[in-house]
Amino acid sequence: METEIQTPGEQDFAGDDRVLPFEVDGLDVRGRTVQLGPMIDAILGRHAYPEPVARLLAEAIALTVLLGTSLKFEGKLIVQTKGDGPVDLLVADFSTPGNLRAYARFDAERLAAAEAAGTTKPAELLGNGILAFTIDQGAYMQRYQGIVEMKGDTLEAMAETYFRQSEQIPTIVRLAVAELIDRDEDGKPRHSWRAGGIVVQFLPQAPDRMRTPDLPGGDLPEGMEAIMHDEDDSWAEAKALVTTVDPGELTDPEVGAERLLYRLFHERGAKVYPPVPVFDKCSCSxxxxxxxxxxxxxxxxxxxxxxxxxxxxxxxxxxxxxxxxxxxxx
Incomplete structure (x- = not known):
């Protein structure tokens, strides 16, 4: 079955800095994918973050725009980590319809020590703490905030834990960051950042199909057995396909969002919808x-x-x- 590309008229491909929504009816999944270029390069460049910090913040930005562009109301989504590691704070603030700002706070001395010791994995830089997702619908609506402990080696794993525990939606997340170094017309070195990501969620019409194996709940009373739920075949297939994504495919402009989706779901058929542009725009005044x-x-x-x-x-x-x-x- 060929992929269905449903875009209005002569719509161009998504390209950089536009989130592409999609769904795969054959697997009952929906998702979004994005490649970020000039926008993320501008955000990271104005702060001159050290490389490990820039990578972490770029992943947080990619995750935030993937989730924020799904909001159906006027408001904002704030994704924030707060921990006791060298990078003690990451904040990515998305305001509908497509404005984003982001910031990272870090301890330069502790970061230098971590780099010298080779302990610069995301979990090591963030330390112990929380990952929070805040949805703000304006002054006359109550804020919603979901908080989970930062568990997992990567920001991807932490986000998946959030969706499993707080939203109870089977979700798989893939994020990637690329640091590009080339030369300009005069032969001088030129540096730029790219990032990309994909979020896929299992949303069948029958809610019971969304059940996944329960998280370990500690010791059970004597004589009781843990209830196990088999994973839905469609969701197992979707996860297996998404885990094959190479980080380079998420950031390479030669691949692009549509080609990536075709590579993943061409046997099942994927529908894509008009891309949503995102902008580097702060709300300060x-x-x-x-x-x-x-x-x-x-x-x-x-x-x-x-x-x-x-x-x-x-x-x-x-x-x-x-x-x-x-x-x-x-």
Whole structure:
């Protein structure tokens, strides 16, 4: 069975910085895939993160845009890790319909020690802590937050644990990051980042088919046996196919999202829908920061003054805003 490419008119391929939704009816799965180029290169480049930190944040960004573009309402999705490792905080903030900002906080000395010791796997850099998914639907709606312990060697595994425990949706996640080094027209070295990912979820019409083998629940009372559930054949097949994805396929622009889906699901048939563009766009503004400063005490204002002005720099986009202290003095 050939893959069905359902796009309106003469729609171009998704290309960079556009999330491609798809579904495979034959396996009862739906998902999204993306390749990030200029957008992620701009976000990582303005902070000049060390290579291990840049890779971690790039994976968090790819995961966030894959999930955030599925929101059907005006709001935001925030994906955040908080742990006791050298990289103690990752934040990726997605606002509908497609604006993203991201930030990583790390301890330079601890990171250098980890690099010297060769302990730079994601779990080693993040340490013990939590992975949180927050959905904010605006000022008049209650926030929803799902939190799981960071268990697993990779961010992929941690995200899959979240969906299994909090959402109870069988989910497989694959993320990849590539650091490209080439030369420009003058022969000078040129550096850029790429990232990619795919999320596939099993969503059959019959809810009982979504049951997966239970997580270990500790010691059972004497005489009781654990109830085991066989994995659905369609989901087992979908997982087996997605696990064959090579990291290079997720970031290589010569492969692209549509070709990747064809490689995976051409025997079953995949439908793709119009891609959703994502942008490097921060939500900070002079007005918002001015409102924050307006709530400062006189003492706090005095401590914030340097060279006669108050300078506030956005942690996400690095934009610096300068204020005259007289604007806020009572």
């Amino acid at each position: 002079r007005e918002r920061l001015g409102e924050v400063l307006d709530g400062f005490s006189e003492e706090e204002l005095e401590h914030s003054i340097e060279n006669g002005v108050i300078t506030v720099q956005c942690e996400f986009c690095s934009t610096a805003y300068k204020f005259d202290p007289a604007e806020f003095r009572r």
